[in-house]
Amino acid sequence: MTATPAIRRAAWQSVPLILVCGSLIAMLGFGPRSTLGLFLTPMSAANGWGRDVFALALALQMLLWGAAQPFIGAIADRFGPVLVLSLGALLYAIGFAWMTFATTPGEMYLSAGVLIGFGLAGSSFTVVIGAFGKLLEPKWRSLSFGFGTAAGSFGQFLFSPLAVALNATFDWHTTLLIFAAVVLAIMPLSLALAKPAETITPAQQAALQSAPAALREALVHPSYIYLVLGFFTCGFQIFFITVHLPAYLVDRGLSADIGAYTIGTVGLFNIIGSISAGYLSNRMPKRYLLSGIYFLRSIAIVIYIMLPVSVASSLVFGAVMGLLWLSTVPPTNALVVVMFGTRWLTMLAGFAFFSHQVGGFLGVWLGGVVFERSGSYDPIWWLAILLGILAGVINLPIKEQPVARVAAASAA
Structure with missing residues (x-):
């Protein structure tokens, strides 16, 4: 039997305070980053770059964000999220500031790629959701995962038009600063998610599962592997669309503002989608919820690219995709809790997120490369459709039950 530490929140850490501060962190962590596609055209033109330079920088960001997430998650699980969130926010800010002065591809890769990538690993909603899982009672968990994800989406909704307004009022350099x-x-807000004191004896500490043991247990569990592989598609689709949709619309004669408003619409409707997914995760099989989301995404993309591109079709596409956007996150994290418990939730969810970011890397990078070589995004749209179908299929055989270790501890 594995000992489980008795954890209590501090007296001042009320549920509303945790939810509000955590949601604000998720909003600030995801919002500014989601606007980077709006800087592709002006930065590339100002520096004489092809779209592949900007795309590779953001693809590198995706990859490093994901690669660092399991390690960052393990640190947050072991020592608490405050230090992780604060250092992440600092790197995130430095990366944005450096982008303003980047004049070479190398500087772009280091600022938008390396610094923002590592900064996001420490300050994104993944760390927030892990904190929610530890600080909140089981009845709040799935719904809180939805709120944390929805807050990130609200950041996307808020910051996309804000970026357009700031660019129009000042310039893109000032907007980045x-x-x-x-x-x-994010730094002061993180204090509300401080790790509570653990009442645990030395014998219990010795019996607790280590991080390497938790990762080994997960990586030989078929249902976890299916979950991780399916999450790859989520990253491929959403980051390709976030980065390249504004340019895709400009190529078809629409203004860059329409791209911003479409991405903003995605963020607005994902508030509904994420909270609904958190609610439904407690009331239906999570694997069916995930499969349905992936299948519906593919259908939406097919319809959008087959119709003439217009302002109306783009905004409707943004609304539909918004309902399905990050609605994968609450059931994915909830399945991790069901299978393995909350002890290493941030790390194990972070490893799944690494798969998500590998997908994001390929979606962003291939989007730029394929466009530069063919002058069209169509091959990537069809690849996104195929991956959505495969992800829908691979989530169906997931078994929603705890591993033997967790089941034995619960029975005891």
Whole structure:
């Protein structure tokens, strides 16, 4: 039997305070980053780059964000999220500020790629959701996962039009510096998610599962592997669309503002989608919820690219995709809790997120490469459709039950 530590929140850490501060962190962590596609055209033009330079920088960001997430998650699980969130916010801000002065591809890769990638690993909603799982009672968990994800989407909804307004009022250099200052607000907000004291004896500490043991247990569990592989598609689709949709619409004669409003619409409707997914995760099989989301995404993309591109079709596409956007996150994290418990939730969810980011890397990078070589995004759209179908299929055989270790501890 594995000992489970008795954990209590501090007296001042009320459920509303945790939810509000955590949601604000998720909003600030995801919002500014989701606007980077709006800088592709002006930065590339100003520096004489092809779209592949900007795309590779953001693809590198995706990959490093994901690669660092399991390690960052393990640190947050072991020592608490405050230090992780604060250092992540600092790197995030430095990366934004450096982008303003980047004039070579190398500087772009280091600022938008390396620094923001590692910064996001420490300050994104993945760390927030892990904290929610530890600080909140089981009845709140799935719904709180939905709120944390929805807050990130609200950041996307808020910051996309904000970026357009700031660019119009000032310029893209000033906009990046403003965003650099804004993300530093994550540091004081993180205090509300401070790790509570653990009442645990030395014998219990010795009996607790280690991080390597938890990872080994997960990586030989078929249902976890299916979950991780399916999450790859989520990253491929959403980051390809976030980065390349504004340019795709410009190529078809629409203004860059329409791209921003479409991405903003995605963020607005994902608030509904994420909260609904958190609610439904407690009331239906999570694997069926995930499969349905992936299948519906593919259907939506097929319809969108087969119709003439217009303002109306783009905004409707943004609304439909928004309902399905990050609605994968609550059931994915909830399945991790069901299978393995909350002890190493942030790390194990972070490893799944690494798969998500590998997908994001390929979606962003291939989007730029394929466009530069063929002058069209169509092959990537069809690849996104195929991956959605495969992800829908691979989630169906997931078994929603705890591993033997967790089941034995629960029975005891």
